[in-house]
Amino acid sequence: MKNIEVKICSGTTCFVMGSSFLSELYEIIPQKYGDRVTVKPSLCLGQCSNSDKHSKAPYVKIDEEYISEATIEKVLNILDKKVCGNE
Amino acid sequence: MFIDIGCSQKKKYNQNAYGDYFISKRYKDTGRVIAILSDGLGSGIKANILASMTATMLLKFIEAQSDIRVACETIMNSLPVCKVRKISYSTFSAIDCDEDGNAKIVEEGNPQFLWIKNNEIQEPEYKVITSKTFTNRHMHLYKINLEKGDRIIFCSDGVTQAALGTKELHLGLRREGLIEIVLNKLKEEPDISSDDLTRYIVKQVEIIEPDHKLKDDTSVACLYFRDPRRAMVFTGPPYDMEQDNLYATSFYNFNGKKAIAGGTTANLVARELNLEIQPDTNLNVGKLPGISYMKGIDLVTEGILTLTKTAEYLETGVAKDDAAGKLMNFLLDSDEIKFMVGAKLNQAHYNPNLPVEIEIRKNVIKKISNLLEDKYTKKVDVRFV
Secondary structure: OOOEEEEEEOOHHHHHOOHHHHHHHHHHHHHHHHHHEEEEEEOOOOOOOOOOOOOOOOOEEEOOEEEOOOOHHHHHHHHHHHHHHHO | OEEEEEEEEEOOOOOOOOOEEEEEEEEOOOOEEEEEEEEEOOOHHHHHHHHHHHHHHHHHHHHHOOOHHHHHHHHHHHOOEOOOOOOEOEEEEEEEEEOOOEEEEEEEEOOOOEEEEOOEEOOOOOEEEEOOOOOOOEEEEEEEEOOOOOEEEEEOHHHHOOOOOOOOOOOOOHHHHHHHHHHHHHHHOOOOOHHHHHHHHHHHHHHHOHHHOOOOOEEEEEEEEEOOOEEEEEEOOOOOHHHHHHHHHHHHOOOOEEEEEOHHHHHHHHHHHOOOEEEOOOOOOOOOOOOEEEOOEEEEEOOHHHHHHHHHHHHHOOOOOOHHHHHHHHHHOOOEEEEEEOOOOOHHHHOOOOOOOOOOHHHHHHHHHHHHHHOOOOEEEEEEO
């Protein structure tokens, strides 16, 4: 089974747009998924300057996929689906 | 040579103002340093006003005059006399020196300064100059040459007279006692900074006082002549992307401590030099992003938020143990700080949805460099790339 990697952007834009509230994920994810998912912070993922008119920060990267306007619920929902799909 | 200046003070017990005043000024272009410690008569607000007036005026006089002797003589001749005690309103010690080690020192009324070379006390010769207007006033004029490793320590009489009248030290700590404290500490920590040394001495004075209540204002100032501790901070990506590698390499090869303030900057250095970045989850507390680790670099933090917070900490002097606190300690543990500031705009920061805390990097760096120069007497060089 492949390990899922979650990276939470802690670049300036993401941080002020709410990624500081995502820090709870560092506790929730290991509790919920054990070693099936690893979660770590990341320096600027570079997404904030790529987006079109309005920034969709904060960004979270799950494997190769970027999640814009990330919230704890949004990230957990995607992880639930991925973990189920992996099994 | 770099002159590391430090001063530590404690008020007399139960007083709400300091009766001693220390002031120093560093002249970046000439390497000249002027420092003055003044002790105002009495204690509390009155002494505070007398001491601060004497010290600030003396600084201005020495600055304007080419000769410290003339400046000090003028002040000595014109200090008013206290009606009650019939002595002058304040006493002072002043030093005018440069980075080549040439120093002139004048003392009027304060305890004799300590000159420490190779952990030994030097006893330099001095000239006595008597006031023309008040014959009971004399000042001592010293002309000395300082070498690397030398220290000059000034103190107010609160130090030498500490514990006066007690059973153990009925004549007070005196100069001998102070020398013992200082030399023992220097044996233990030969490279101790001026700040740490003066704080240590004041603490010792407090310990020997009965009930740890200081009977007089207690001040210690130290000038330490040594090699400068160099540091460089790289913040913001350079304007010309094609030069990234050049700047990253010159930063990495800098001879001194290195810090990066900026996620994009850290990514840039990592990319150009093939280094790995490891973010630390532990420090991601409060309102600041955490720090990261990179091989060969002493500190990696986020950019603008951390810098803004660092400026705030430097201004108040109080810091939390977060990324900005770490950056502040990094800066304060250095003497010569170079900022390499990338001038490229971060498009994402000009989003109207973002909170107003996002300031312009140039302004924040300017604020930090002014604080480091004026408040912490560091040598700062800012270069935009």
